[in-house]
Amino acid sequence: MMIETDQRKLGATGITVPALGIGTWSWGDTGLWGYGKSFTRDDITQAYKLCLDNGLNFFDTAEIYGKGESERILGECQRQDGRPILIASKFAPLPERFSSKQLLDALDASLARLGVEQIDLYQIHWPFTFLSINGLMDVLAEAVRSGKVRAVGVSNYSARQMRQAHARLARHDIPLASNQVEYSLLHRNPEAKGVLEACRQLDVALIAYSPLAKGVLTGKYRPGKETLPSWQRRMMSNLGNKQQQKMEPLFAAMEAAAQAHDKTLAQVALNWLLATDAHVIPIPGAKTIRQAQENAGALGWRLSDAEYTSIARAMQS
Incomplete structure (x- = not known):
């Protein structure tokens, strides 16, 4: 276990980021996440400012989030606030994209929506594509050489796929910065x-998305509390009634740690990931000031070895 500082390295790139990033999947998404109904543009502005006030200035977005709105909103927040931030975005290798050169066009479009000249981390969103890993890595290397991208990563890649990406980038003397995958106490x-x-062997950052399992690890969907959300989120969280009952030992272990440190269940869940390995960088979402405050509270303290082990074993039982 290690969580010496609240900063983490983005692989072997030389770039340092906060140990906790901020996911912006929900920003501008009117369908799944209810932008404009359950939260507003003003909510995002307040959340953004609070993140920066607490040193959390690493934001992860993608061209497909909110059909580009997430990138636009993030760019607007940066211009309105003025403080420097680190931006990660992603290229979507959609079926209609047959040429890896289309990545460069998509990159230009993302830069335009963000209103910046350079993206700190540019990632391939998923491995399922007609495009080859080698071809994509070659074009990512071109993007780095052009100065439009500082570092490159992948997302949802298996260990084998990321090893291939790492080896191909090495031909260009460019390190693979990261692999962004789903990782939480419920998804190990x-x-x-x-x-x-x-990631440990190759010195690649593991950017953990959905680190709170779409809100399940906050405890708000425990029996007797809020009902499970819409069928889309229920499907994504893979949480049925039987699974809810099986999770009670986990929540009991998390609650004991939360009370000992005067923290919330969500903060314990995030701190557990941070304590797992120094390569792990969780990116919980923050669409309201309350969520931003809760995220920030996951830093600056650490679970004891006994608490960490108790929580890990509770989920495996």
Whole structure:
């Protein structure tokens, strides 16, 4: 276990980021996340400012989030606030994109929506594509050489796929900065499937999306509390009634740690990921000031070894 500082390295790139990033999947998304109904543009502005006030200036977005609105809103927030931030975005290798050169056009479009000349981390959003990993890595290297991108990463890649990407980029003397995958106490595939170990071996950051399992690890959907959300989010969180009951030992272990440190369940869940390995950078969402405050409270303290182990074993039981 290690969580010496509240800063983490973005692989071997030389770029340092806060140990906790901020996911902006929900920003501008009117369908799944209810932008404009359950939260507003003003809510995002307040959340953004509070993140920066607490040193959380690493934001992850993508061209497909809110059909480009997430990038636009993030760019507007940066211009209105004025403080420097670190931006990660993603290229979507959609079926209609047959040429890896289309990545450069998509990159230009993302830069325009963000209103910046350079993206700090540019990632391939998923591996399922007609485009080859080698071809995509070659074009990412071109993007770095052009100065439009500082570092490059992948997302949802298996251990084998990320090793291939790493090896191809090495031909260009460019490190693979990161692999962004789903990782939480409820979704520990990166451990079981060798992705976390590959990140350790290759010195690649593991950017953990959905670190709170779409809100489930906050405890608000426990029996007797709020009902599960819409069918889309229920499907994504993979949480049925039986699974809810099985999770009670986990919540009990998390609650004990939360009370000991005067923290929330969400803060315990995030701190557990941070304590797992120095390569892990969770990126919880923040669409309101309350969520931003809760995220910030996951830093500046650490679970004891006994608490960490108790929580880990509770989920495996």
